[in-house]
Amino acid sequence: MKYNIIYKPEKITVKGLKQFNPVHIFECGQCFRWNKEDNGIYTGIAHKKVISVIKSEENTIFENVDKNDFDTIWFNYFDLRRDYQEIQDDLRKNDKVMCQAIDFGEGIRILNQELWETIVSFIISANNNIPRIKKSIEMICERYGDYIGTYNGKKRYGFPDPHIIKQLSEADLKACNVGYRASYIIGAASYFDNGRLTQKLNHVSAEESQKKLIALPGVGPKVAHCINVFSLEKREAFPVDVWIKRIMEHLYFNTPTSTKKIQEFADNKFGLWAGYAQQYLFYYGREMNIGK
């Protein structure tokens, strides 16, 4: 894991970062506020800030960001302290399926996203599809989030805090096309804003935070696992959705298998890196059109 960070006023360049593929990172379903824009550049919003990423062979360039934000926010957000080579080497051992998956998913990274936004996003994701999820989240931000400013000709908004969302009516949220999930989101906002669930989830075990997350309305096992992996840095969590279920059945079991068995198998086999394994398998399965 060798790379250099070069700071300039207008942009920050990371030289020699091998494991960073914007398509694999932003199109794998872990995040919903990143888009390839008209200019062909991936642009996203987090922490009420807008940032762009341009990747070439040698350089990973971040635009619209200063040194302080990069060091305090984005370095961690992009999981840059993590040695992906080491993770891949571990996962490849005695596992030909995983070797193939990693070859396909070279450059995947798991982002460390904000807790509240991740909770709401994955509540919305239940029984839903990605274009609709993104559209709903965008609408919620436009209507109730903080105005950040104009960037690349578009007005940009942050994700609204819990105390804003908890005051909304179900009708307000339903107008953002979240359907029956509206009441879950408002319930989760009250629960979260009352301090019954806070950032301290970072410091408890994955099992513990899983239990606490499931207490939120609209959060079941799968959504809780997603929040664990994508926001709380608990990479041992392995979300089993319908895709992963089909992919695992096809690649490892060769027969229909219960979610519970798949979960146990993955926990055992992939251990602390289960979350990364899930991403590689998911991307590989989608690319190979497994389970369609």
Added chain:
DNA sequence: CCCCAGGCAGTTA
């Protein structure tokens, strides 16, 4: 028209 989409909650047996 019907079916389904990166599940959850509520109800049964």
Added chain:
DNA sequence: TAACTGCCTGGG
């Protein structure tokens, strides 16, 4: 605790 079923909504 396992197995069902309904659910907002929009696209195929």
